[in-house]
Amino acid sequence: MRKNKKSFGKITFALAVSFTAVSLCGCASSDKGVNGQVIVYNWGEYIDPETIRMFEEETGIKVIYDEFETNESMYPKVESGAVAYDIACPSDYMISRMIENGMLSEINYNNMPNAKENIGEQYYEQSCGFDPENKYAIPYCWGTVGILYNKTMVDEPITRWEQLWDKKYADNILMQDSVRDAFMVAEKRNGDSMNTLDLTELTAAKNLLIEQKPLVQAYVVDQVRDKMIGGEAAIGVIYSGEAIYTQKENPDLVYVIPEEGTNIWIDAWVILKNAPNKENAEKFIDFMCRADIALMNFDYITYSTPNVAARELIEDESIKNSEIAFPDLSQYENLETYVYLGEDGDSLYNELWKEVKAH
Amino acid sequence: MTSKKNWLSVPYLFWSGLFIIVPLGMVVYYGLTDRTGAFTLENITAIASAGHAKALRLSLLLSLISTVICFLLAYPLAMILAQVQVRRHNFIILIFILPMWMNFLLRTLAWQTLLEKNGVINHVLTFLHLPTLKIINTPAAIILGMVYNFLPFMILPLYNALAKIDPNVINAAHDLGAGHIHTFFRIILPLSIPGIISGITMVFIPALTTFVISSLLGGGKILLIGDVIDLEFTKTSNWHLGSGLSMVLMIFILVNMVLSAIFDKDGEGSML
Numbered sequence: 001m002r003k004n005k006k007s008f009g010k011i012t013f014a015l016a017v018s019f020t021a022v023s024l025c026g027c028a029s030s031d032k033g034v035n036g037q038v039i040v041y042n043w044g045e046y047i048d049p050e051t052i053r054m055f056e057e058e059t060g061i062k063v064i065y066d067e068f069e070t071n072e073s074m075y076p077k078v079e080s081g082a083v084a085y086d087i088a089c090p091s092d093y094m095i096s097r098m099i100e101n102g103m104l105s106e107i108n109y110n111n112m113p114n115a116k117e118n119i120g121e122q123y124y125e126q127s128c129g130f131d132p133e134n135k136y137a138i139p140y141c142w143g144t145v146g147i148l149y150n151k152t153m154v155d156e157p158i159t160r161w162e163q164l165w166d167k168k169y170a171d172n173i174l175m176q177d178s179v180r181d182a183f184m185v186a187e188k189r190n191g192d193s194m195n196t197l198d199l200t201e202l203t204a205a206k207n208l209l210i211e212q213k214p215l216v217q218a219y220v221v222d223q224v225r226d227k228m229i230g231g232e233a234a235i236g237v238i239y240s241g242e243a244i245y246t247q248k249e250n251p252d253l254v255y256v257i258p259e260e261g262t263n264i265w266i267d268a269w270v271i272l273k274n275a276p277n278k279e280n281a282e283k284f285i286d287f288m289c290r291a292d293i294a295l296m297n298f299d300y301i302t303y304s305t306p307n308v309a310a311r312e313l314i315e316d317e318s319i320k321n322s323e324i325a326f327p328d329l330s331q332y333e334n335l336e337t338y339v340y341l342g343e344d345g346d347s348l349y350n351e352l353w354k355e356v357k358a359h
Numbered sequence: 360m361t362s363k364k365n366w367l368s369v370p371y372l373f374w375s376g377l378f379i380i381v382p383l384g385m386v387v388y389y390g391l392t393d394r395t396g397a398f399t400l401e402n403i404t405a406i407a408s409a410g411h412a413k414a415l416r417l418s419l420l421l422s423l424i425s426t427v428i429c430f431l432l433a434y435p436l437a438m439i440l441a442q443v444q445v446r447r448h449n450f451i452i453l454i455f456i457l458p459m460w461m462n463f464l465l466r467t468l469a470w471q472t473l474l475e476k477n478g479v480i481n482h483v484l485t486f487l488h489l490p491t492l493k494i495i496n497t498p499a500a501i502i503l504g505m506v507y508n509f510l511p512f513m514i515l516p517l518y519n520a521l522a523k524i525d526p527n528v529i530n531a532a533h534d535l536g537a538g539h540i541h542t543f544f545r546i547i548l549p550l551s552i553p554g555i556i557s558g559i560t561m562v563f564i565p566a567l568t569t570f571v572i573s574s575l576l577g578g579g580k581i582l583l584i585g586d587v588i589d590l591e592f593t594k595t596s597n598w599h600l601g602s603g604l605s606m607v608l609m610i611f612i613l614v615n616m617v618l619s620a621i622f623d624k625d626g627e628g629s630m631l
Contacts, residue, residue, distance in 0.1 A: 218578025
């Protein structure tokens with residue numbers, strides 16, 4: 001669910017393609033570490049590269065690291081088996097799709113003491129939504145989707161999705177350029193579920209989005225960060241992990257979880273069914289769950305960590321108790337996690353989204 | 360052809376086989392099958408659905424406008440280039456080619472920064488108390504991006520065609536009493552048609568298929584056919600539909616290439 005830090009959506013994609021090509025050639029010829037290798041497939045810029053180097057040094061296992069930009073672009077690559085990845089880090093709904101299609105291998109917690117100890121119980125419970133018995137996924141990052149607004153550019157505090165349809169903010173609104181996130185906003189505004197497959201509700205959401213389109217300055221993915229920091233727009237839909245960073249850069253920005261409810265998501269490590277280096281994969285994931293390593297990653301990517309031990313180590317009290325990074329979820333109603341809608345459901349959403357975009 | 364020549368062409372044949380024929384075959388395979396692998400034409404006929412057809416129409420319109428603008432800008436310049444001394448025209452051509460040494464994406468991204476609401480251009484305009492420019496995230500910004508990026512591809516073939524015209528032909532026209540305008544329309548323009556066709560091809564095709572320019576300068580609000588295909592591959596992972604739509608786009612490109620093959624027998628465009 002994470003978005004790239006760099007503001008070059010397409011560029012990162014283009015580079016990713018070329019890098020993948022290079023790294024795939026690399027797989028065959030590159031030297032394995034003394035203890036073999038592990039092939040990791042993660043979101044772009046979603047890890048502190050230093051932690052990978054440390055892992056290689058401590059274990060003698062060579063890490064071959066590959067990045068993807070969206071869950072949807074990750075899935076077919078893993079499915080085709082063109083590259084035999086060991087580990088991936090998809091989001092909740094994509095994990096349930098992978099479980100459904102038998103693409104994941106069960107986790108042996110005995111080999112992963114850190115994962116067992118350090119990840120908060122509540123996050124495992126939350127994961128049950130897509131991984132009912134916690135058999136496959138170990139939470140890596142989590143967060144919410146909310147509204148980031150520039151308090152110098154709005155007349156009143158923004159607290160509701162509804163305000164994204166306010167005509168006075170015309171040309172000052174940034175929406176997420178992804179089908180599920182865009183529909184989530186409209187569905188939540190209507191009081192519907194973000195996983196609805198009801199055609200009436202979906203049509204209503206689609207019409208709302210079409211109604212909103214003239215007010216929207218742009219549909220963006222990563223650029224929402226830079227645009228909000230630069231004061232280019234007053235209101236933007238953003239991931240909580242990005243919000244912390246943007247506030248550091250521009251103190252006028254405020255992040256809110258809208259009253260109508262929103263998406264709460266988890267990205268989690270999974271080991272793939274046909275992983276050639278299963279043992280090394282377990283070691284890698286467990287290493288990432290070590291408190292100091294998880295802290296390094298949190299500092300680097302600023303996405304909320306489910307690693308309770310790591311959170312304890314955060315020195316800056318304001319971040320440790322940040323309402324953005326670690327909101328008290330009990331006080332928010334209507335938080336929902338995306339579930340996999342099935343192929344037909346996905347196509348339905350995509351069709352409607354294209355109608356919005358082409359309108 | 361001697362056997363030695365045959366042997367020399369092996370690497371090229373291998374290269375084009377591996378990186379042109381095979382991928383093309385895969386596109387055709389994906390385009391003509393559905394998720395279960397069964398044969399279908401649905402991915403092709405999907406172009407007729409409202410959203411896709413609209414995106415295609417818009418792409419055709421914007422790339423047509425861009426091509427016309429490029430032509431109108433490039434032709435006078437190419438004429439000037441063809442007339443000035445060799446040393447000076449090299450310098451002018453360099454100026455036009457120089458930006459092409461920089462990455463295409465960076466240049467487009469630069470336009471985004473320039474055109475933004477709080478962008479450089481608007482800062483200057485505000486400083487001068489002039490009304491600000493509001494073209495970012497509109498079709499106008501996309502046309503600007505297309506013209507900017509593809510203009511050199513129009514200038515060079517036109518220049519090549521015009522430089523080849525024998526000055527004696529023009530002198531003869533003048534001697535026989537034709538005025539400048541008459542000479543232009545009866546002599547220069549017809550003789551430069553191969554260059555015009557190459558230029559049009561080289562601007563129109565990339566403009567028609569672009570998705571980078573529209574997504575960077577259109578703010579995701581304007582969906583061109585290239586964006587639809589991009590969406591199918593990267594976001595919705597429906598490679599079948601994406602390939603099917605690409606094949607439809609290839610038809611337009613093929614038509615364009617056949618036209619240019621008919622008119623551009625001397626291969627002006629190959630100078631690039």
